Amino acid sequence: MNFVLETVQVLLLSLWFNIEWLIHLLIPRRKKTIRGEVVLITGAGSGIGRLMAQEFASHQTVLVLWDINQDGLKQTAALAQENGAVRVHSYVCDCSSKNDVYGVADQVKREVGDVSILVNNAGIVTGKKFMDAPDSLIEKTMEVNVMAHFWTYKAFLPAMVANNHGHLVSIASSAGLLGVNGLADYCASKFAAVGFAESIGLEMLAMGKSGVKTTIVCPYFINTGMFDGCQTKWPRLMPILKPEYAIKKIMEAILTDQAYLLMPRSILNIVLYLHSILSTKHGLLLGEYLGAFNMMDHFRGRTKKLE
Numbered sequence: 001m002n003f004v005l006e007t008v009q010v011l012l013l014s015l016w017f018n019i020e021w022l023i024h025l026l027i028p029r030r031k032k033t034i035r036g037e038v039v040l041i042t043g044a045g046s047g048i049g050r051l052m053a054q055e056f057a058s059h060q061t062v063l064v065l066w067d068i069n070q071d072g073l074k075q076t077a078a079l080a081q082e083n084g085a086v087r088v089h090s091y092v093c094d095c096s097s098k099n100d101v102y103g104v105a106d107q108v109k110r111e112v113g114d115v116s117i118l119v120n121n122a123g124i125v126t127g128k129k130f131m132d133a134p135d136s137l138i139e140k141t142m143e144v145n146v147m148a149h150f151w152t153y154k155a156f157l158p159a160m161v162a163n164n165h166g167h168l169v170s171i172a173s174s175a176g177l178l179g180v181n182g183l184a185d186y187c188a189s190k191f192a193a194v195g196f197a198e199s200i201g202l203e204m205l206a207m208g209k210s211g212v213k214t215t216i217v218c219p220y221f222i223n224t225g226m227f228d229g230c231q232t233k234w235p236r237l238m239p240i241l242k243p244e245y246a247i248k249k250i251m252e253a254i255l256t257d258q259a260y261l262l263m264p265r266s267i268l269n270i271v272l273y274l275h276s277i278l279s280t281k282h283g284l285l286l287g288e289y290l291g292a293f294n295m296m297d298h299f300r301g302r303t304k305k306l307e
């Protein structure tokens with residue numbers, strides 16, 4: 001195709017996509033049916049993972065729950081059964097270990113079958129200034145928050161590609177889009193998770209596997225306990241999200257094949273846009289105004305430490 005034709009085509013399509021976007025502001029997108037899908041959720045033993053398990057269960061899915069915390073898993077499995085899951089399979093899996101991930105993944109393939117919706121949700125935070133964080137915790141953060149995504153994709157993506165059907169959900173963070181004082185290793189892991197999920201999403205499209213969808217979730221603080229003690233300077237502008245609200249939005253995004261979910265959407269979009277166009281001095285002024293330097297000052301996290 002020649003340059004003029006291709007340019008006109010792109011301009012017309014851009015116009016159409018904008019009209020489509022405006023239409024969908026008024027008319028919600030159709031939600032897909034996921035009844036009978038096999039959904040694997042890592043970090044299902046508490047917080048967002050548990051609530052997602054309950055939501056997926058209500059769609060009559062087969063659930064595969066992974067966590068390092070056996071008691072938490074048991075409770076989630078019971079709640080998922082109550083909520084209508086077709087079957088629930090729970091596995092203790094340490095996502096920081098590649099061998100554990102591959103071993104348990106093989107067990108899942110033998111005992112349950114192919115996974116068609118993979119939710120990488122397990123996550124940890126050190127909550128320390130970088131120079132105070134022990135190397136072992138920094139390594140674990142990278143292993144759980146991103147390396148585990150590599151290994152779970154390696155294990156479960158081939159079947160999705162073969163069937164041209166599946167969904168890869170990455171529970172990342174707004175800390176995967178913007179740096180935060182006091183969250184250096186966490187930000188590094190979440191930036192990596194976002195870049196990885198986005199790249200694999202593109203790899204699927206380039207391979208013609210448009211049936212394998214990607215949803216990348218980037219929330220601000222959610223009140224699950226993981227970031228207990230953290231503060232937001234302007235709660236009306238940047239509220240700490242309620243888990244129930246976050247789950248509603250995450251499920252909507254998955255069921256409508258939304259590629260990115262930023263929460264709260266408007267303010268994060270504005271901040272990201274300004275971050276990309278403002279001078280460094282101006283960006284820092286805005287960061288200070290939004291409290292980006294002090295968010296972690298009173299971090300406690302969970303009182304019961306995760307390994």
Ligand SMILES: NC(=O)c1ccc[n+]([C@@H]2O[C@H](COP(=O)([O-])OP(=O)(O)OC[C@H]3O[C@@H](n4cnc5c(N)ncnc54)[C@H](O)[C@@H]3O)[C@@H](O)[C@H]2O)c1
Pocket residue numbers: 042043044045046047048049066067068069072093094095096097121122123124144171172173174218219220221222223224225226227306
């Ligand atoms: N809570 C927030 O403010 C917030 C904000 C943005 C993103 N996120 C992300 O959302 C996800 C869920 O967080 P949450 O708030 O529900 O926290 P959470 O602590 O309640 O849940 C994390 C789960 O991961 C499990 N886990 C930890 N290490 C593991 C390991 N090695 N192997 C297997 N499982 C392991 C934990 O046992 C726990 O059940 C995380 O990836 C987190 O980074 C949370």
